[in-house]
Amino acid sequence: MKYNSQKVAYWFFALSMLLLSLQIVYGFIMAFAHMGYDGLHPFIAFNTARAVHTNLLVVWILSGFMGAAYYIIPEEAEHELVNVKLAYIQLISLALVGVVAIIGFHFNYWEGRKFLEIPRPLDYLVVANVLTFLGLILTTLYKGKKRTTTALVLSMGLLFAALLYLPGMIWFDNQTMDSFFRWWVVHLWVEGVWELIMGGILAFLLIKITGVDREVIEKWLYVIVGLTFISGILGTGHHYYYIGVGKTWLVIGGIFSALEPLAFLAMALFAVSMYRKGEKKHPNKIALSWTLGTAITSFVGAGLLGLAHTLPQVNMYTHGTLVTAMHGHLAFWGAYGMIVFAIISYTLPNLTGRKLFDSMTGIVAFWLANIGMLGMTVAFGVAGVAQVYLERKMGMDFGDVQKEIQVHFFVLVVCATMFATGIGMYIYEFIRYGTPSKEALLTKD
Ligand code: HEM
Numbered sequence: 001m002k003y004n005s006q007k008v009a010y011w012f013f014a015l016s017m018l019l020l021s022l023q024i025v026y027g028f029i030m031a032f033a034h035m036g037y038d039g040l041h042p043f044i045a046f047n048t049a050r051a052v053h054t055n056l057l058v059v060w061i062l063s064g065f066m067g068a069a070y071y072i073i074p075e076e077a078e079h080e081l082v083n084v085k086l087a088y089i090q091l092i093s094l095a096l097v098g099v100v101a102i103i104g105f106h107f108n109y110w111e112g113r114k115f116l117e118i119p120r121p122l123d124y125l126v127v128a129n130v131l132t133f134l135g136l137i138l139t140t141l142y143k144g145k146k147r148t149t150t151a152l153v154l155s156m157g158l159l160f161a162a163l164l165y166l167p168g169m170i171w172f173d174n175q176t177m178d179s180f181f182r183w184w185v186v187h188l189w190v191e192g193v194w195e196l197i198m199g200g201i202l203a204f205l206l207i208k209i210t211g212v213d214r215e216v217i218e219k220w221l222y223v224i225v226g227l228t229f230i231s232g233i234l235g236t237g238h239h240y241y242y243i244g245v246g247k248t249w250l251v252i253g254g255i256f257s258a259l260e261p262l263a264f265l266a267m268a269l270f271a272v273s274m275y276r277k278g279e280k281k282h283p284n285k286i287a288l289s290w291t292l293g294t295a296i297t298s299f300v301g302a303g304l305l306g307l308a309h310t311l312p313q314v315n316m317y318t319h320g321t322l323v324t325a326m327h328g329h330l331a332f333w334g335a336y337g338m339i340v341f342a343i344i345s346y347t348l349p350n351l352t353g354r355k356l357f358d359s360m361t362g363i364v365a366f367w368l369a370n371i372g373m374l375g376m377t378v379a380f381g382v383a384g385v386a387q388v389y390l391e392r393k394m395g396m397d398f399g400d401v402q403k404e405i406q407v408h409f410f411v412l413v414v415c416a417t418m419f420a421t422g423i424g425m426y427i428y429e430f431i432r433y434g435t436p437s438k439e440a441l442l443t444k445d
């Protein structure tokens, strides 16, 4: 660690791990409900658990991204963060807004729009929070000595992500209009600007870990940004097939979204080829595993499993079924969960000055979490395909179908237990590292 202010990152990562743990608890509540064990229903109904699960997901990922930016930007710009106190205030307010929203969901204080459930008054607090964060990041970048491509792509991703939150705050009385703009947030985040954030963090990690020249790595970033925008913007159309807008979206959405996997393929090829080209001398093999892992898993989860249901002919049957959950899990985990784990694994030894990366626990955590998540994806997929045939093809009632597919959730719970054990071991390692220390400033990264 070169700059004292980079320490802020640690606390964002800690918040991220805390919220992930809670997200997993709500995942289990839903998985058991799917098996028919819904004893908690009077206190935590399925829709509440679902909103809590997905919103916690978004907040732990955002907290991870913010931590990543607070670590990467000072280092890339060669300048201390301009105001550390404000960064801590931003951290605490992020946690507070998150907690109030989550508690509110349990009392039906919510908007009921998937992923954008946070009620309007809290939205304004989110905006203030993100503006503070961006102000700190962009001023540091502006005042710094250097503006690298990596730092610019990361900051651009963060800035666009903030701007794209706004279309979700426009009020519509019309369901189709509301849905149309909701996708500007949800789709253009995960299949647009978050890919820039991921690309920026990935480039930073590859520069540090593989030792390949920055120029080579950053050239790839342009390719990734280009492919993301060419395919992702009009790819939004794959959510417009049957929501009540014009038929042209069937063609536009189908064609452009089918091209989206290319950006993820480029990221996977990029990471693997940089690794092969590199010196393979960096001792932090766990960070390397998460870095290569995120590039490859995101291609499978987002690219391939996204492609599996993106054509209008398929989506007509699979829309909103467990096929979506199959893709949602591996895509979110592979692209955004794992990149957060990668940056944490790389930065923890540098932030704390303790080089504990030679540990079996860390390696076992990596494999358990990933094999567990892959198993969960398969379980969701099998349940989803069965659901599509029974409900959409044969016309069986939704509730009857849910009973038929209960058995697949037993497998899901087994795999989820594996996943949760891996995450538990990772968090154990996180705690073992301890908090950031002064000595860390003197040790070599
Ligand atoms: C990392 C990137 C991605 C993430 C995190 C992600 C995640 C998700 C999530 C959570 C949903 C459910 C959204 C909702 O119903 O509100 C969804 C839907 C969808 N995704 Fe992705 N996705 C990614 C990339 C892709 C790509 C590249 C494709 C296409 C090639 C794709 C195709 C789809 C389709 C067609 C749907 C709609 C499913 C339905 O109709 O129910 N996704 N995605």
Ligand code: HEM
Pocket: 023, 024, 026, 027, 028, 030, 031, 034, 050, 053, 054, 057, 321, 324, 325, 326, 328, 329, 332, 333, 337, 416, 417, 419, 420
């Ligand atoms: C122990 C771990 C987990 C379990 C048991 C679990 C289980 C579930 C269940 C049962 C649902 C609801 C599906 C439905 O609507 O019927 C769900 C939704 C969802 N979960 Fe998880 N989950 C876990 C971890 C995760 C993680 C780590 C992520 C992301 C990195 C994630 C992302 C999502 C998303 C995006 C949705 C919404 C999917 C959609 O839109 O269809 N989950 N989860």
Ligand SMILES: [Fe+2]
Pocket: 187, 191, 235, 236, 238, 239
């Ligand atoms: Fe999409």
